[in-house]
Each structure stands twice: as structure tokens, then as C-alpha cells.
Amino acid sequence: MTITSLVHGLGIAGAATARAMQRLGHRVVVTDDVIDDAKVAEAARLGLEIEQPPTNLDQFVRSFDLISPAPGVAESHPLIRAARSADRRIASEIELAWMWERERTGGARPMVAVTGTDGKTTTVSMVAAMLESAGRRTVACGNTDTPLLDALEMDVDVYVVECSSFRLAFTEEFHAEAAIWLNLAPDHLNWHDSMATYEAAKAKIFHQQTPGDVSIGNIDDPIVRRHLAGSPGRKVSVGEGGDYRCIDGDLVCPAGVIIGAREMRRSLPHDISNGLAAAASVLETGLATVDEVAGALAAFEAPAHRISLVGRVDGIECFNDSKATTPHAALAAIRSFPSIVLIAGGRNKDLDLSVLAEARDHIRGVIAIGEAAAEIEAVFAPGVPVRHAGSMESAVRAAIEEASNGDVVLLSPACASFDWYPAGGYAARGEHFARVVDDLARAGVMVKGA
Numbered sequence: 001m002t003i004t005s006l007v008h009g010l011g012i013a014g015a016a017t018a019r020a021m022q023r024l025g026h027r028v029v030v031t032d033d034v035i036d037d038a039k040v041a042e043a044a045r046l047g048l049e050i051e052q053p054p055t056n057l058d059q060f061v062r063s064f065d066l067i068s069p070a071p072g073v074a075e076s077h078p079l080i081r082a083a084r085s086a087d088r089r090i091a092s093e094i095e096l097a098w099m100w101e102r103e104r105t106g107g108a109r110p111m112v113a114v115t116g117t118d119g120k121t122t123t124v125s126m127v128a129a130m131l132e133s134a135g136r137r138t139v140a141c142g143n144t145d146t147p148l149l150d151a152l153e154m155d156v157d158v159y160v161v162e163c164s165s166f167r168l169a170f171t172e173e174f175h176a177e178a179a180i181w182l183n184l185a186p187d188h189l190n191w192h193d194s195m196a197t198y199e200a201a202k203a204k205i206f207h208q209q210t211p212g213d214v215s216i217g218n219i220d221d222p223i224v225r226r227h228l229a230g231s232p233g234r235k236v237s238v239g240e241g242g243d244y245r246c247i248d249g250d251l252v253c254p255a256g257v258i259i260g261a262r263e264m265r266r267s268l269p270h271d272i273s274n275g276l277a278a279a280a281s282v283l284e285t286g287l288a289t290v291d292e293v294a295g296a297l298a299a300f301e302a303p304a305h306r307i308s309l310v311g312r313v314d315g316i317e318c319f320n321d322s323k324a325t326t327p328h329a330a331l332a333a334i335r336s337f338p339s340i341v342l343i344a345g346g347r348n349k350d351l352d353l354s355v356l357a358e359a360r361d362h363i364r365g366v367i368a369i370g371e372a373a374a375e376i377e378a379v380f381a382p383g384v385p386v387r388h389a390g391s392m393e394s395a396v397r398a399a400i401e402e403a404s405n406g407d408v409v410l411l412s413p414a415c416a417s418f419d420w421y422p423a424g425g426y427a428a429r430g431e432h433f434a435r436v437v438d439d440l441a442r443a444g445v446m447v448k449g450a
Contacts, residue, residue, distance in 0.1 A: 009070025116182025322430030
């Protein structure tokens with residue numbers, strides 16, 4: 001019997017899903033809310049036509065055995081609501097990939113899964129580096145440029161899957177041999193119906209595991225700690241008093257010292273926490289040894305736009321943390337330095353920016369940018385000097401002027417970037433910041449007092 005499947009949303013993940021379904025002999029239909037020339041062309045490459053869903057969604061969804069929404073399709077979308085009412089199977093690309101990998105000739109290859117509001121990409125990169133240090137062929141996939149479905153076609157030994165809440169929400173069975181949950185803070189409330197459904201989606205990374213799997217949780221986060229306690233997998237704790245922790249400057253596991261923090265290229269608090277979680281995933285599964293983990297951590301460089309030193313102007317170090325699009329992420333960066341001039345703002349994702357005030361002791365001054373500039377000022381003024389800037393160039397200059405010896409300039413916006421950078425997102429914002437810093441440094445411009 002031929003399975004009839006609907007893919008809604010023809011982006012990177014949607015195209016990967018349609019291709020995989022076709023390989024398995026499904027009859028595939030693709031739809032999208034907004035159809036442009038690029039999507040028409042992508043559908044044509046798949047040998048398909050793309051259309052918008054009809055008005056009568058209740059009848060439409062009943063014609064499918066399986067419905068796979070792209071990651072951008074919110075849980076409140078009318079098509080999703082109709083599919084649930086019709087009791088149709090809804091599965092994200094990681095769910096489908098997991099199902100089909102289980103049927104692989106020769107058996108399924110192991111997976112390490114990582115979720116959290118912040119730190120996912122860095123931790124995934126750390127896990128991949130540890131596996132490569134152990135001589136294992138690996139791929140970082142999922143919420144990356146490589147969907148897990150595409151990765152199934154690669155010649156690899158281990159998958160490291162970055163699991164966004166968007167992908168986890170539409171899973172029923174997906175689970176990994178090792179699952180890491182880093183933290184939880186408000187985010188993506190324009191996609192999820194509520195904070196409760198956001199938490200429930202994340203929690204699937206633990207609660208769909210089996211007793212033979214390993215659950216790795218950051219116990220310094222009370223929500224993660226609570227869900228770790230209820231996981232059916234073997235529980236491994238990371239954090240103060242945990243199985244994996246930092247003692248006197250050393251990263252320690254149950255077998256002893258892994259590496260001294262001073263031996264790492266960068267050892268900010270979240271680098272240590274992420275490194276411990278990554279280490280737990282490969283050590284507890286036997287995928288790497290302590291020496292291999294230590295070698296990977298010693299050589300590891302964090303991905304771009306995550307507290308990256310991009311240059312010095314007038315002796316002031318400038319750090320790019322453009323990836324920090326939530327207050328929770330920005331707080332981690334701010335607390336990494338004793339005294340900073342913060343560049344923050346952009347397009348608020350309907351999040352409470354007032355929590356940034358928790359780190360005001362670390363902040364000498366603030367440069368407020370973008371649509372949320374007034375909200376940023378309200379958080380810090382009058383206790384902290386706040387200046388507004390209408391461009392990245394003026395923001396960097398103002399931050400250098402505000403800084404004193406011993407301060408750093410930190411771009412950690414706590415907001416999305418689509419007000420100033422609608423096409424390139426946080427990466428374009430971070431790259432622009434880095435170019436401005438580099439231009440000033442190369443020109444030898446003395447900003448202070450200019």
C-alpha cells in the first residue's frame with residue numbers, strides 16, 4: 001500500500017523530507033503558505049508541484065497518512081490543528097529520520113542529541129570534535145545546514161543531532177543513545193502556544209528515551225533538573241555537585257580529571273558547562289576516551305558569533321556575541337566579563353528584557369540599538385549610562401568612547417536582528433560588527449576624545 005504524505009513548508013528541511021519520502025516510495029504532496037520562484041524551482045527539482053493548502057483543511061488533511069511540517073510551521077498553525085483534530089500522524093524530519101534509521105540494514109547508527117534554549121550549536125560542535133578525536137566519522141545535523149534526513153545518506157559512524165523545540169514538538173518516538181539538555185528560558189513564544197508547550201517539547205528529549213539510553217542534564221537549571229529526575233534513561237548530572245563538574249579549575253568526571261580549564265582555548269563559565277555535558281555524552285556511551293575528550297577540548301574553538309574576540313580598538317577588546325538573541329543568552333555572555341560596555345537591542349521576540357538588569361554589576365555602560373532601543377534603556381537607566389545609536393558604526397564608536405581600561409565592548413543584543421538585517425539575520429549583524437571593529441583598528445583611529 002502506497003503511503004500518501006504531505007510536506008508543508010519547502011525550505012531546507014522540507015526539501016530533505018520530500019526527497020527521503022520519495023526514496024521510500026511515498027506519494028508526496030508539497031504545500032507552503034507563501035510560494036515564490038525559489039520554492040517553485042525546488043519543487044520542480046523534486047518532480048513535484050507546490051501549492052497553497054486549500055480553505056477546507058479538515059477535508060484536505062484526511063487525504064494523507066503522514067504530515068511533516070517544516071520547522072517554521074508553528075504548533076498553532078491551522079493545518080497542524082486540523083491534522084490533530086483528524087488524528088493524523090504529524091512527524092518532524094528528525095522523527096522520520098529516526099524511524100527510518102531504525103530499519104537500516106546492518107542496524108541503526110548511534111545518535112547524540114542536544115537541546116537547550118542556548119548553547120546547542122556550541123555543544124554539538126564540541127561533541128563532534130570529541131568523536132572525531134576518537135577517530136569516528138561524524139556529522140553535526142538536525143537544526144543545522146544538514147537535516148538529519150540528508151545525513152542518513154552519509155557514510156558516518158555517529159550522528160550529533162541539534163534538536164530545536166520546533167523539531168522535538170512533532171516527535172513521538174525519537175530518542176538518542178545520549179541526550180543532553182542544557183537549559184530552559186523563555187524563547188520562541190511566537191511559535192509555541194505557551195511556555196508550558198515549549199518546555200514540553202524540550203522535555204521529549206529525555207522522556208522518550210529507554211532505560212538503555214543516557215540522559216545528561218544541567219542540574220544548575222531547576223527545570224532541567226526536574227525533568228532529568230523523571231527520565232527513564234540512565235541519569236547523568238552536570239553542574240555543581242554533579243557527576244561531571246568543575247573542581248578547583250579542573251573539569252572532572254567520575255573517572256577523575258578530564259582537563260584543566262586553563263588548558264582550553266577559552267574557558268568562560270558556559271564553555272566549561274558545555275564541555276562537561278559534551279564529555280558526558282561520549283564518555284558515558286563509550287564513544288571516546290578521557291584522553292580523546294581532553295585533546296578535543298584543548299583544541300576546540302567556539303563557533304562564530306558566540307563571544308568571539310574580533311579585534312581591539314584603542315586598546316579595548318571587542319567581542320561578537322550576535323547569536324545571543326534572548327536575554328538568557330545575553331546574561332551568560334555579560335557574566336563572563338567583570339566590566340563591559342554592552343551593545344544591545346534589535347527586534348524583541350516578545351521576551352522580558354528586564355532580566356538583563358540582573359547583571360548590571362558587570363555593565364559600565366549600554367549602547368541601545370534597533371527597534372528595542374527604548375526597552376533596553378528602560379532596563380538600565382538611570383543607574384547605568386545609556387546611549388542610543390542608529391547604526392552599527394555609531395554603536396561601536398559610542399561603545400569605545402564609553403569604555404575605560406579593563407573594560408570590554410560586547411555585542412550581545414538579547415534580541416533578534418531582523419529590524420536592521422532582514423536577510424542575513426544574526427550572522428550578518430555579527431559580521432557587520434566585526435567589520436566595523438576591524439576598519440577602526442586598521443585605520444588606527446583614536447575614537448576616544450575624537
